[in-house]
Amino acid sequence: MSSKKIISVALVMCLWAGTLAEDPYLFFEWKVEYGNISPLGVPQQGILINGQFPGPMINCTSNNNIVVNVFNHLDEPFLLTWSGVQQRKNSWQDGTLGTMCPIMPGRNYTYKFQVKDQIGSYFYYPTTALHKAAGGMGMLRIQSRELIPVPFDTPAEEFDVLLGDWYNKNHKALKATLDGGRSIGLPDGIQINGNSGKVGDADAKPIFTMEASKTYRYRVCNVGLRTSVNFRFQGHSMKLVEVEGSHTVQNEYDSLDLHVGQCLSVLVTADQEPKDYYLVASSRFSKKQLQSVVIINYANGKAPASPELPPPPPNNTVGVAWSINQFRSFRWNLTSSAARPNPQGSYHYGKINITRTLKLANSRYQVGGKLKFGINGVSHVDGKTPLKLVEYFGVAEKVFQYNLVKDEVSPKEENKVTEAPSVVNATFRNFVEIIFENEEKSIQTWHLDGHSFFGVAVEAGKWTPEKRKNYNLLDAVSRHTIQVYPKSWAAVLTTLDNAGMWSLRSMMQERAYLGQQLYLSVLSPERSLRDEYSLPETQQLCGIIQNLPKPAPYV
Template sequence: MKMIIVALFLCLSAGVMAEDPYHFFEWNVSYGTIAPLGVPQQGILINGQFPGPIINCTSNNNIVVNVFNNLDEPLLLTWAGVQHRKNSWQDGTLGTTCPIPAGTNFTYRFQVKDQIGTYFYFPTTALHRASGGIGMLKIHSRELIPVPFDNPADEYPVLLGDWYNKGHKALRAILDSGRSVGRPDGIQINGKSGKVGDKNAQPLFTMEPGKTYRYRVCNVGLKTSVNFRFQGHTMKLVELEGSHTVQNVYDSLDLHVGQCLSVLVTADKTPKDYYLVATSRFTKQALSSVAVIRYANGNGSPATPELPPPPPENSIGIAWSVNQFRSFRWNLTASAARPNPQGSYHYGKINITRTIKIANSRAMVNGKLRFGINGVSHVDKETPLKLAEYFGVPEKVFTYDLVKDEPPQGNNMVVAPSVLNATFRNFVEIIFENREKTIQTYHLDGYSFFAVAIEPGMWTPEKRKNYNLLDAVSRHTIHVYPNSWAAIMTTLDNAGMWNLRSDMLERSYLGQQLYFSVLSPARSLRDEYNILDTQPLCGIVKSMPKPTPYAGA
């Protein structure tokens, strides 16, 4: 009898332990006055905060966020870099999800499955990101999984990027009228813009002498690449967009729009104040901001006004930046979200099944500015693309494969929903060609990919011999320098509808994005989750009966 009771207890315990922990959040999204550059303006706050609350979780945790939309417009939030395995319903883009109507709420439910690293969330609707609604999402390694550096004394979140003193409604009106929003007004760091010599500046963070701190840094701006550095201190890069890196030491680091990383900084200098410096990159007009980093025993001794210099090149040259990109390497001996070493995935030995070459472009269509990919400028419809596909009526909303695998000749631009069919579990190569004079950054939802090369000029098949096929960093954004190209590789093993977009908000709003439709032939829960009963419906599917759910596991 005792053995039966013990066996029953073990079974029950196993059942309880089988499900990963949950984190519950309740967010009130509202307007409020903010002044990132010192000019009061209407901002978007979450629980009264800008930046918004930090989601602090561990690999495989379940995240439940109940979002109350108290704006006067529909709202969606996306979780940039979180892969949402088999669950594009929770991706928070207009191609997959109906927006949350004003005055209502919606609950996001997703699992940070087999991920670690530094990410951020932001609104994807109506240019809201230009007014706030941004916050950090940190995913820690599980306790049993070793991390390739000692535990820091503390972790400090840094959300920086360019900023406009005009709010999202004014900027949206400019874009809708057919014009560009132009240059940003400045750079903010955690919602503030600092100046050298400001005696009233409060410290952003405080460090104790001899201790090492982890700074998680994201560029949450709209269009500007940023270089950041710590006055008098070096930085050891340890994580880049969810991957542990070879731990090189840097005086300064470029961070492009939408990108996040982690650096270790040791408080080993004379106790006093120092500046964290952020300056614009690849812009004709220099923008900058500083924040005070204080030593606990420095008695508030002010930072010296001499700032560490920016990278040694003008806005045209890219050699220094390309070399820095090439120095980023995957740490092949470190574990990631799972105990196996990262390098156990030998991506360089997998045969490429499809090459997609992507070129960004801009054109005037009916007198208005539009941006596109391969001659197609994406527009969102009332019915999300994923819902139309799931309900079996895609032809009523969009046409597959308007965008081709090669850029077309000429400057003609088609304005329409852009959906590219992709084969489930294919290993693809995507080439990004930037034929313009401004830097680009792209993000792919639902996936990480291997950033194998960036070079000036035009791509040709012979360029593959220059790829890093051993230890390229697995990440989810890629930048493309002016008149240059970048190459990535990934396995399309995450079924769903996934957004590939420019991370420059102006460009994605005006059409520089597309969706990959990755369908599993099995139509099984093993490959993709069913739509939730609580998922809002809109457009032509609002009154349609739901399709037969996927089965199996």
């Protein structure tokens, strides 16, 4: 055989082997429909996925390809987002109204994305209307690959806990309230995996069972609309092992604050008397104190849970200081092996020069007598055509203007508000500092799609450049949400290395719906497949680009 033929055969074999080595695919088919639920004991219309609330769990492994075919049987357009899942080069599948056309009633759409270089605990939820107030959410686990050691022994079992505030009003009634210019007000209670209970409820059934002496992993997410919660296990301590996709230094806690949109994992060892125990969740930093319990029992344990519950942390200014100190105790486990997102900033982020600082202040306004929220004087408005699509088709100027949100709002503009689609032009691969400032009396939670960032500081008062000396530049947790306490600020650092159009928004659903969000347009100068995927062939088109010729795909 000639040398040329040998080379050709070798090349074909390499390509064939590469095809066989493609990461595994997981396929799901989901039917989204209305159904009766009663998380607080009051029957109401909920949103079920395959008849379930919470919805089906996705259990996958780092680098798996996920394919979810969603059939919309509601009477309204519908979208799901995959909160915290960094869809590398693929904002087309992000599931927000700025990136995708919604799935119309009676239609279906197939999401296709890869959980690239990630591990950890996440959840999915609806972004359309106020559908999150009716359900439609579920857990998404990303396991480490077998060859990558995890910094703790394999637990006996993993349990998913989706908890958060809940309203007894129908989601359509809540949306009508917001559309009418009023706040939806305080929630009615707290649900835990679609249940709520009181101490001593004779009809309550356990939601999880543990065997004595074994250790279990609890993945816990706050899927509520507006309320921070504190959760704790009666008679058991918790060892924190993961926060939003990052292994942490394994400190022990009696209780943990969890803010809206955040997820974490704890290990709980069944080392107490075999009987029933309560998992307790209570509201934080809210005028109306809410609490709910569910039962966790030991196998073969027959005694009921004690009526004496572990106390919550303080709920005043002392409680804020307590919560800030807890945030500071969360440290990235630098010795663990794991998939690490944002590779350019993952190891020595404290030594990278900041190229841009964005100071973002949340604000509430009255516009024509109606309640609105905004960022630096701009209240975002969703249009009929997704912002990502008009940018890709080259007609962005017909829909939005870049950079209405300035890097810092001037004092003269603090009380002015512009209602418009809000897109900030960002430079690909820049290392950016974002300061979230909160002058209000309520706590805030912020989330960035498509990226992880390092939460380097949370402090009371006002931010100044001198505050940088207080940053944790060594082992801050890489995460995708950050809380900002009343009259306080938070600082995060991130590398914008994921090309696409990405949502930066309040995780308080009322605020996001009424304008407290923006999109970061992270464009690659090369416009190549190396940096971003082309428009998928099956992508839904709507609005002004529906009948336009498709641009040439990236190469």
